[in-house]
Amino acid sequence: MQRLIAHISKFIELTEEDRETILSCIQYQEVKKKDYLLRQDAICNANYFILKGCFRQYYINEKGLEQIIHFGIDNWWITDYDSLERRTPSEYYIQAVENSEIAVLDKRVKEELFSKIPGLERYFRLILQRAYAASMQRIKYIYEFTGEERYYHFSNLFPEFIQRIPQYMLASYLGFTPEFLSKIRSKKI
Amino acid sequence: MQRLIAHISKFIELTEEDRETILSCIQYQEVKKKDYLLRQDAICNANYFILKGCFRQYYINEKGLEQIIHFGIDNWWITDYDSLERRTPSEYYIQAVENSEIAVLDKRVKEELFSKIPGLERYFRLILQRAYAASMQRIKYIYEFTGEERYYHFSNLFPEFIQRIPQYMLASYLGFTPEFLSKIRSKKI
DNA sequence: CGGGCCTTTGACTGGTTTCAACTTCTGTGG
DNA sequence: CCACAGAAGTTGAAACCAGTCAAAGGCCCG
Numbered sequence: 001m002q003r004l005i006a007h008i009s010k011f012i013e014l015t016e017e018d019r020e021t022i023l024s025c026i027q028y029q030e031v032k033k034k035d036y037l038l039r040q041d042a043i044c045n046a047n048y049f050i051l052k053g054c055f056r057q058y059y060i061n062e063k064g065l066e067q068i069i070h071f072g073i074d075n076w077w078i079t080d081y082d083s084l085e086r087r088t089p090s091e092y093y094i095q096a097v098e099n100s101e102i103a104v105l106d107k108r109v110k111e112e113l114f115s116k117i118p119g120l121e122r123y124f125r126l127i128l129q130r131a132y133a134a135s136m137q138r139i140k141y142i143y144e145f146t147g148e149e150r151y152y153h154f155s156n157l158f159p160e161f162i163q164r165i166p167q168y169m170l171a172s173y174l175g176f177t178p179e180f181l182s183k184i185r186s187k188k189i
Numbered sequence: 190m191q192r193l194i195a196h197i198s199k200f201i202e203l204t205e206e207d208r209e210t211i212l213s214c215i216q217y218q219e220v221k222k223k224d225y226l227l228r229q230d231a232i233c234n235a236n237y238f239i240l241k242g243c244f245r246q247y248y249i250n251e252k253g254l255e256q257i258i259h260f261g262i263d264n265w266w267i268t269d270y271d272s273l274e275r276r277t278p279s280e281y282y283i284q285a286v287e288n289s290e291i292a293v294l295d296k297r298v299k300e301e302l303f304s305k306i307p308g309l310e311r312y313f314r315l316i317l318q319r320a321y322a323a324s325m326q327r328i329k330y331i332y333e334f335t336g337e338e339r340y341y342h343f344s345n346l347f348p349e350f351i352q353r354i355p356q357y358m359l360a361s362y363l364g365f366t367p368e369f370l371s372k373i374r375s376k377k378i
Numbered sequence: 379c380g381g382g383c384c385t386t387t388g389a390c391t392g393g394t395t396t397c398a399a400c401t402t403c404t405g406t407g408g
Numbered sequence: 409c410c411a412c413a414g415a416a417g418t419t420g421a422a423a424c425c426a427g428t429c430a431a432a433g434g435c436c437c438g
Contacts, residue, residue, distance in 0.1 A: 379438100390428085392428095395423080403414105
């Protein structure tokens with residue numbers, strides 16, 4: 001849980017009291033590989049901070065295939081902000097890709113926490129700012145590069161990460177078929 | 190300027206004093222068609238609220254072509270969050286598509302304003318949450334649908350908006366060439 | 379009125395998908 | 409601990425979506 005406190009401290013100042021307040025408001029949870037934090041049509045009730053591990057956020061597309069739109073790893077928050085805020089059924093699944101440990105911040109508790117530590121609004125604003133900028137960057141890559149280029153770019157950026165996940169998940173995230181990824185890899189070795 | 194106050198009031202409670210504080214901190218500005226709020230390599234210094242009009246955010250890709258990654262219209266904020274926060278040269282241009290009116294919130298003034306009205310941190314957090322969710326949704330559409338399907342989806346969603354912008358901008362935003370858009374349109378009329 | 383920008387149209391090209399068959403890996407129960 | 413079934417990865421051929429290039433026509437704005 002100290003990892004979360006450390007992460008928040010990188011963005012805002014926390015007193016010792018703040019730290020204790022935060023710790024009293026979040027729940028530690030172990031999540032086994034393939035377990036779900038959220039399923040389609042459920043209403044998302046929490047923000048999840050990944051202490052250790054890896055999650056994927058995906059939906060089932062019109063062809064009945066899983067389409068991954070996001071990965072979360074150590075020190076990232078993951079949730080469906082749309083469902084969480086508007087209380088609507090989610091379009092997404094959030095599933096553990098490997099055995100993981102998370103900190104759960106329930107929606108109601110979050111609101112209480114915000115009133116106790118207003119600085120946290122700032123923390124989440126900054127987190128979202130980063131996430132939004134990263135998302136724009138991602139759209140930029142999708143438009144600018146071919147599938148093959150995106151693959152090489154991604155494997156240069158996160159060489160250790162592509163070892164952790166099956167190829168079909170990486171293909172889905174990058175926006176092409178597992179067959180195509182296989183062909184790319186067979187080319188240049 | 191009342192449009193901005195009205196917008197903020199939809200998300201958080203404002204006292205009469207808050208309203209005056211906000212109004213004293215933002216600057217009204219008219220922007221002519223084709224004028225820039227931000228250019229590539231400049232450091233972004235403000236958040237811009239569009240009172241009336243339309244802006245496009247784009248970059249020059251490796252082939253030397255303009256690639257639009259975002260449109261902003263009435264009642265939307267627009268800025269380069271990455272450049273603004275990290276004080277790095279921007280990759281983007283933000284340009285008026287039509288004669289527009291904006292409210293400018295300078296970065297420094299914004300920080301002062303946050304200390305005077307902490308509730309604004311919440312407002313911007315909520316705005317960003319929406320923007321981020323919309324951005325995820327956009328990635329979803331890019332992956333799920335063909336160019337033609339995205340075009341029909343977009344024109345059903347924003348029938349009045351596609352009248353306001355030239356076709357080549359719409360094509361760029363949707364991620365294909367103007368020629369391709371022209372071919373789609375010639376099919377089904 | 380004219381020049382340049384925007385749009386249209388057609389032929390050709392290429393990146394990626396689809397489908398199907400085959401091989402390799404993995405995890406679970408006996 | 410091994411066997412086996414299902415999941416994941418590979419390969420090739422055919423089809424398709426969209427890009428590129430080039431040329432012509434329309435239209436806006438100075």
